[in-house]
Amino acid sequence: MTHSSHKTGSKLWSHRSASRRQAMQIGAVGLLGLGTNHLAGLREATAADGVAPSGKAKSCIFIFLSGGLAQHESFDMKPDAPENIRGEFRPISTQTPGLQICEHLPMLAERSRMWALCRSLTHPINEHSAAHHVMLTGHSDLPTGFSPNKPSREDRASIAALAGYATTPRNNLPPAVVLPERLVHSSGRIIPGQHAGNMGTQHDPWMIEASPFHNTSYGAFPEYHFDHQDRGKPDDRLFQAPQLTLPDGLGMKTVQGRLQLLETLKHQRRHLTDFQAVANFDRMRQGAVSLMTKSSVHEALNVTKADEKSLDRYGRNSFGWSLLMARRLVAAGVNLVQVNLGNDETWDTHGNAFPHLKNNLFPPTDRAVSALLDDLKSTGELDETLIVMAGEFGRTPQITLLEKHYKQAGRDHWGAAQSVLFAGGGIQGGNVIGKTDAHGAYPSERPVKPENFAATIYDALGIPATAAWRDAQDRPHHIYNGEPIAGLS
Template sequence: MTRPTSCSDSQSQHPLRTTRRTALQAGAIGILGLGMNHLQGLREAQAAEGPAPTGKAKSCIFIFLSGGLAQHESFDMKPNAPENIRGEFRPIATRTPGLQICEHLPMLAQRSEQWALCRSLTHSSNEHSAAHHIMLTGHSDLPTGFSPNNPSRTDHPSIAAIAGRIVPPRNNLPSAAVIPERLVHNSGRVIPGQHAGAMGAVYDPWMVEASSFHNTSYGAFPEFSFDHQDRGKPDPRIFQAPQMQLPEGLGMRQISGRLELLQTLRTQQRQLAGFAETQQFDRLRQGAVSLLTDSRVHSALDVTNADEKSLERYGRNSFGWSLLMARRLVASGVRLVQVNLGNDETWDTHGNAFPHLKNNLFPPTDRAVSALLDDLQASGELDETLIVMAGEFGRTPQITLLKNAYKLPGRDHWGAVQSVWFAGGGIRGGTVVGESDAHGAYPSAQPVKPENFAATIYDALGIPATAVWHDAQERPHAIYHGQPIAGLT
């Protein structure tokens, strides 16, 4: 069994090791804007990192709500709590007896037999960047030298990166993708926890950037765009099928056909001629060409031109388009798609919380997630597609008003408890796991950790509990750091 080798390895090593190391270096060059490891050929060149997966789910859609969804306003309402805790919204019944959720999520309420809740996920951080890293990687601890302002190659690898490296690909496509944008703070700094971290850049998940950065406007543009502080700045963003990234200076619009692309790949082949076996590199090249020219990929990404019925069901906005894209990507063969439902801190409802949730955040979310459930149920794929939805933390029990920044009240950051939503992939619909206390402040029954959350995804995708990944020095790193959440399946 071969593993990635360090840059100091002797050139006299086994030829297959040299080839693989060089192929990984080739991935760093940036063909397609993603590592060469994502392509089928390199997957064939590397040995399996553990026993063959046996999980029920063929794929996973990880819906991430950056900013932190308020549990009191969504899936864990406290109607009997004091007014400054229960808030303005009221609960409604779902199709599951005894289960109530927010009145502004009526479509999901009608589909409760298809989804489950964990109301007791807990961790220790109330800071955005640290909590992003915790939830996106499934590690409650922060790595040595962690910086909230600078993603590092000492960070823990993201759940998406782990899936991308370990879960076998289908249809010659990357095993993992993140859509429709990277999470970037309004200051321009990239949020840590999104990448492969210590595994190395070649294992970074495929970033599909269909949504441009905007530093004051949030939500499901163009229909439901808003500014947390109502500063009145316009939001000119356009959601569009992204261009596949190629080496610098060569965009898709500059490619006249397969021949020109093939020539670019041949140039890199010549650069590696002293190391790569021709047959192996041909497989890599064929995988790259397949990714760029495969009509399934282009169709999956071109969601704004979908049929009218699909657009009506999902919504003509970035939330609807993103979940439609995720649905198409998993149908095409991508194994895990992380959907950032809104740009960085879209769900950070410190103030103006109730009108922004009621008018801008819940309507497109309710519609798009419900459409995703309906699609997968109708096609018979729901049972083999795990869907999870979580933010980096919950919100404080107490409602507060930050007068210097907001006109109306909201809730602050709260890592101590949040509600996490699950569907498909063997999840028992209508199930509620764990409880929070009477004020929605702390777990009162079956507390679960981010490690359990990550393990639930890995287990559904069939990653064995004994699986490890190896770093450049051949050191093994465990993938599981907790058991899957009990009671969901």
């Protein structure tokens, strides 16, 4: 992506540390007692120091495939490799001459002029939780003291949190949202890398919990749910977005009374009159109420009651509903929506890989992503909406059979190579960046790191290359840690 124009909505902290800390104190106030920590704290506009991002996109939909999509079974097939590497699936041609993908992604194949691939994303981690942190934060290395078993406020901030911090909220809505569930291990522990980490809780993205947790069922329920190990436990979950209504006993009169309590903060606000923090503070207050009163938000969340045509195109399942919700939220004004297509390890195809991908994972994904592309294209919004789809890693070249757990074969974890899909936001459809070796094991051309992946999102959203956030000790932390992937646009 080329650097051409500065997006005026990008935000940075200024260098006046005393005022910044005062602003953070005010931003931490629970305005309504309704858990508003998902809203961005008070921010200050600064110049971009002369470095301008491309800023083609108003928004980004980050589709995350927890568990790790097998590149050999999707976007980087190796039909000429030995049988124990190429697998059961066969490639089909797309609308882009010379570009082939898996036969079980026919709808995406028909739309190849709308998306591009990077086949050479690589990092050194083969463990699920650590690799989640790597890909969700855009850092190849792990922070000191990192624990895969427990998220920590010493973890790094997620891409969603940083994008939410560094872009201007539109229409009083949270700038960053994660749906339809937070990623939870089958043991019940939360997967690291999903929140704002060392930036603080006030910068956590807004979590929409629409998909109840189930520790042995995966996929796009109710149509395509499955269990990796076929343990036979029932899955009666309902996909239901939260109702943004006031808590019991808290009517609007009470809310108005609580809002008046802000007058007690006047002594703090006097110290903030030399910049726009007061106006931002008022917008933060308005945003808390807007979440409950804005009709477009209620409509965006009420996806299971969408019109029949939309449900037919996206699919009547958690994958389709999630991407329809994401599409509506960006239309309503959310800057970045992370969509987890399945809970933790849904795409972890160690065994029974070929029937589960063919019958349960690819059909709802192919349909819903294609519907999203069609929707955005038909309204002219695709050029201003970046879509990215990735997991925490790829899968091993060799097919293996873990007889103790699975009846049929699959592939193990593999951080060294994965394929990532990009669309919209200035992406040139049909492009293919990078290449892996004959077995799909390692990049042989143009290796790309998670830092480049994250930078591509930040750049498309118009976040300046010099952007940084500052911690409580006033130390700067750069948002960019690599260059955007070249050649996508």
